[in-house]
Amino acid sequence: MGCQQPHDDALVVTINIAGFTTRRVMIDNGSSADILYLPAYQQMKFDKDKLQPMEAPLIGFTGDKVCPIGIITLPITVGTYPKTISKTVDFLVVNCLSAYNAIIGRPTLNRLRAVTSTYHLLIKFPTKHEIGEVRRDQIATRECYLASLRLEGQNSDNNYRGTEDSGETI
Numbered sequence: 001m002g003c004q005q006p007h008d009d010a011l012v013v014t015i016n017i018a019g020f021t022t023r024r025v026m027i028d029n030g031s032s033a034d035i036l037y038l039p040a041y042q043q044m045k046f047d048k049d050k051l052q053p054m055e056a057p058l059i060g061f062t063g064d065k066v067c068p069i070g071i072i073t074l075p076i077t078v079g080t081y082p083k084t085i086s087k088t089v090d091f092l093v094v095n096c097l098s099a100y101n102a103i104i105g106r107p108t109l110n111r112l113r114a115v116t117s118t119y120h121l122l123i124k125f126p127t128k129h130e131i132g133e134v135r136r137d138q139i140a141t142r143e144c145y146l147a148s149l150r151l152e153g154q155n156s157d158n159n160y161r162g163t164e165d166s167g168e169t170i
Helices: 038-044 106-112 138-151
Strands: 011-017 020-027 034-037 070-080 083-094 102-104 115-117 122-127 130-135
Touching: 011 122, 011 130, 011 138, 020 038, 020 138, 034 038, 038 083, 070 122, 070 130, 083 106, 083 122, 083 130, 106 122
Parallel strands: 020 102, 034 083
Antiparallel strands: 011 020, 011 070, 034 102, 070 083, 115 122, 122 130
C-alpha cells in the first residue's frame, strides 16, 4: 500500500530488537545516537546489570539535556526474510516521555548502509539476498505524532503494550 500524499510524516517502522518485535521505532537521520526509551527497555526485562553507566548527557537541538540511564548493546534485525540484515547497536537508554519505543540514528543507519526516503516513507539497505526494505505504517506514524502532542507537558508514564510471538511485541 502506497503512502498518502501529500504528507510530512516521520519515518516510523517496526524492527526486531533483541528478539522483540518493536513497533514505533523512529528513523532519524538527524540523530547522532541510537535511543531506547526506558518503558521499552523495561518490557524487554533485561537484568539491570546489563546496563553500562553513561556519564555524558544528550543535548537536543534546542539545547535541552537528557541524562541517559545507561548504555546497552543489543542485536537488531531489519527487513523481511530472506532480505534481512542484523547488527549490534549501542542503545542509550533514556527515561523521558515519548510516543516512540526507540530511535535509530545515523550510527546504525550508516552501519546498515541504509538509504532512507521520507517522501516514500521507507528504508532500503543491501543484504545477502538483494536489496531489503522496511516500509512505514503511516497510520501508526500519525498516531505517534498525535500521542507526542498529548505527551507535551505531561509527567505520567507512557502506555506500552506487548504480545507474545517469537518474542514480545513492544
